[in-house]
Structures are given as structure tokens and as C-alpha cells.
Amino acid sequence: MCLAIPGRVVSVDGEGLLRTGQIDFNGIVREVSLSLLPDAMEHDWVLVHAGFALNVIDEEEAERTLDDLRRLGELGGGLMGGDEFDRRERADGNSNAPPDAGA
Amino acid sequence: MKYIDEYRDPATVKALVAELQRVVTRPWTIMEICGGQTHAIVRFGIDELLPDEITLVHGPGCPVCVTPIEIIDRALAIASREDVIFTTFGDMMRVPGTDKDLLMVKANGGDVRMVYSPLDAIKLARENPDKQVVFFAVGFETTAPTTAMLAQQARVLGLKNVSLLTAHVLVPPAIEALLSSPENLVQGFLAAGHVCTVTGFADYERFAVAYGIPIVVTGFEPVDILSGILETVRQLEAGQARVDNRYGRVVQREGNTRAWSVVAEVFEPCDRQWRGLGSIPMSGLAFREQWAEFDAEQRFDVGDIQSQEDPRCQSGLVLQGRLKPTDCPLFGVECTPEHPLGATMVSSEGACAAYWKYRPAAAVRSETVRDG
Numbered sequence A: 001m002c003l004a005i006p007g008r009v010v011s012v013d014g015e016g017l018l019r020t021g022q023i024d025f026n027g028i029v030r031e032v033s034l035s036l037l038p039d040a041m042e043h044d045w046v047l048v049h050a051g052f053a054l055n056v057i058d059e060e061e062a063e064r065t066l067d068d069l070r071r072l073g074e075l076g077g078g079l080m081g082g083d084e085f086d087r088r089e090r091a092d093g094n095s096n097a098p099p100d101a102g103a
Numbered sequence B: 001m002k003y004i005d006e007y008r009d010p011a012t013v014k015a016l017v018a019e020l021q022r023v024v025t026r027p028w029t030i031m032e033i034c035g036g037q038t039h040a041i042v043r044f045g046i047d048e049l050l051p052d053e054i055t056l057v058h059g060p061g062c063p064v065c066v067t068p069i070e071i072i073d074r075a076l077a078i079a080s081r082e083d084v085i086f087t088t089f090g091d092m093m094r095v096p097g098t099d100k101d102l103l104m105v106k107a108n109g110g111d112v113r114m115v116y117s118p119l120d121a122i123k124l125a126r127e128n129p130d131k132q133v134v135f136f137a138v139g140f141e142t143t144a145p146t147t148a149m150l151a152q153q154a155r156v157l158g159l160k161n162v163s164l165l166t167a168h169v170l171v172p173p174a175i176e177a178l179l180s181s182p183e184n185l186v187q188g189f190l191a192a193g194h195v196c197t198v199t200g201f202a203d204y205e206r207f208a209v210a211y212g213i214p215i216v217v218t219g220f221e222p223v224d225i226l227s228g229i230l231e232t233v234r235q236l237e238a239g240q241a242r243v244d245n246r247y248g249r250v251v252q253r254e255g256n257t258r259a260w261s262v263v264a265e266v267f268e269p270c271d272r273q274w275r276g277l278g279s280i281p282m283s284g285l286a287f288r289e290q291w292a293e294f295d296a297e298q299r300f301d302v303g304d305i306q307s308q309e310d311p312r313c314q315s316g317l318v319l320q321g322r323l324k325p326t327d328c329p330l331f332g333v334e335c336t337p338e339h340p341l342g343a344t345m346v347s348s349e350g351a352c353a354a355y356w357k358y359r360p361a362a363a364v365r366s367e368t369v370r371d372g
């Protein structure tokens, strides 16, 4: 129900309650309401839930977290646990939910 | 895909698991509150990667699952009316009411439509001026702004044939109910990232102090979840209890204030019944008086309905984290997604559905144990 997925704003139209954007979800473009995100602009990455963009994704913060995690990997990683995960990930395929996969 | 693939990276997963193994010294019980996270955990086998000391219990964070059967029955009655187009998220179609579900209403000629967004109801209302379009508004704080916006847009557009049957629930009162229960075993919480996207997490700081419990805002991909668990365990091992945000790319402390103000304009908190948890004070959302014209409950008189849960289903215990789906004697035997006895078996966030979908071996195992 709280499934929300990232997409990129291609264009913006309208204003106020009726502000919308064309959002690119990995090649599939859908119209999404930007009424809850008055500051979202073209090229922003946004998190979309039930036809509404809920937040702009903070690219710098994302990079920072990933850098922290990579450092963790360099320090102590590679011991165990990942192989089982590898297998599952492959078995499951790349099933990123399409934008209309439900709520 | 950006913002997904890098959070499923096996090397990073491996490093996080190794780090967890390094820091954990004692048994800890951690609850993920959100059903979306439950599905990710079971799907990617995250629980199986964890050190033995760490137990994950699944929380009540599936709004479909906690919706009381009385509201489902009301939805079924409204959806059966000839003048109604009944719209809902796909999750609700197979949720069992007392004697049928929405799919059966549809098969019997009811106009029930699965929609992706509440705004689809606006479109339908404009295209069908001689019909009443009802949207079944189920969800947590993540979804509430989108349904509040449905009412707001309907008003701006002057649409008189739209209404909402609301069953919204709020997460913090449920967390508090779990923590204050004398039977509580949970020592740390993963807070639901997408709920916090809207509400922020200032509310949780009070709980962390009052109950001495770490609460970590966590995303939905394996790396997000493991990093949330790692932060929780680090705090537990160090005897700390504070709110930490491991989903900083989309969650800020104050949340999306615009989205939450739309909710506050249309709805007000009310006491709500949760399946499995009972009545929780101020844990639901009801229309404010100025918006009551959009309340489907008031618009459609469906008379007295006698509701009755299937007494065999133990989803109430599953929702409290006290029963694993695979320990339910009916799991995979009498209860499957095709013939569900409870909402937890059909909702895309229900714990029983997650085990059925991603742990077929567990289903077979429980069947052979019973047969043999």
C-alpha cells in the first residue's frame, strides 16, 4: 500500500491543486500529480505513490549514504551472507514495480 | 534503475551482514512496522541472512490487513448498488468480507474498478455524471494526502458525484499501543520510510525516550533495510535509544508539510478499530465537518450489517507479530491467495501473502508436517 517508486520529472504543467508532471519511470512516462510538491522541477528525481509525487529525492544525501556503505564494504565486507542473496536476486529477476502496479 | 539497483548490490549486502555479525553480542528482537518492508525482507531472504541473535518480527503495517471486517462489509454493500461505480486499489479486491469479496460483487454485475490513483475516481466521475463514484480510501499517512487531495479536487471542480469511504490509519498510535502492551517483546523499531516521507519523524522522538527504544527510519530495498537493522543493533548494543534516519534521500525530519497540511484540512484524528490490535485512540482519520459531504458513509445508507470474521483465521496474532504465518495451521492448506481466509493472505503487504509468495518451501513443509 505504501509502495512508492522513483521517477524523473520530464515536464511540468498547470498549477496549484492541478499541477502535474510527466514522470519517466525507467522509460515509461506517466502523468503524475505534483500538487503536493510545489517546488519539484524538471530533471528532479521524485518519489511517486498512488499517482502523486510525495518528495524530491536528495541526490547528494543519496551519494553520501552510499559512500558510507562502500567504506563499510572496504573495511570488513566479503565474509559471508551475500551468496544466498545473489541467488535470490537472480531468481527473482529484475521486477522493479511498474508505476501502475497497485497502490 | 537508479535509486533501486545500487540498493540491491550483493557486495554491499554482504558487507552489512558481516558488520552486523561483528557488532552483535546478544539476542535482540526488532520489529519492522511496515508491510512493504515485510515483503522485501521475506522476498530477499534478509531474515535468513541475519546473525542468529537477531529476530525480526513483522508488525501491523498493512492498512488493508488491519481494516476491520465491518468496513469491508460496508464497502461491499455500497459497491453492490446499481447507481455506484466503486473504485479501489487492487489490494482490496480479494479481501474477504463476511460472505463475499469485491471480486464477487463485480462478478455479480457490480461496477467495481481497480484504480492506481485516487485521481482516477475524478476522471470517472466526470465521464459518468449520472453515476456515483466512490473511492475506498485505505492506507497509512503515505496515502492519506492523496485521498484528501481527491476531496479537494472534487470540490474545486464542483463534482457532486464523488465520495470516499475512508479507512485510514495512523502509525504512531499503533507503535505506542504495541510498546505500552505488557506483552511487548520488541526492543527496536524500523520506522516505515514512506510514511515518514509525509509525516517526518519528530513524533517518534517521544517514544524513543519514553520507552527507551531505538527507532530507525528505513527504506525498502535490501541495503536500506540492513542498514536500518545495523543502526538499531548498534544502538541496542551501546544501550542507546534514539531516532535515526537511514532513509535520508527521501525523508526529512519535518516530512512533507504541504502534504500533511492537506490531510489536516480535510480529516481529523478519530479512534479506530484495528484488526488484531483492538481500538486505538486517535489512530484513524475521519472527515472534518466542512468536508462531510464527501463521506460515503453518510451518503449511502446501507442499513444494519451483521459482520462475522472467519473464526479459524488467526491474522490478529500475525498482525501483532505473535504468530508466524507458516505456524498458522491453515497456511497453504485451507488458506491460499485463491481462497483466502484473512486479509493478510491477499494484501500485497500482508505477512501471510509474503510467505506464500516467496517461501513456497515453507508452505510445502507445513503441509507435509500436517499430513505426516
Ligand code: SF4
Pocket (backbone or CB within 6 Å): B312, B313, B314, B315, B316, B318, B325, B328, B329, B330, B331, B332, B335, B336, B340, B341, B342, B343, B344, B345, B352
Ligand atoms: S494463513 Fe490464512 S488463516 Fe492463517 S492467519 Fe494467515 S490469513 Fe489467517
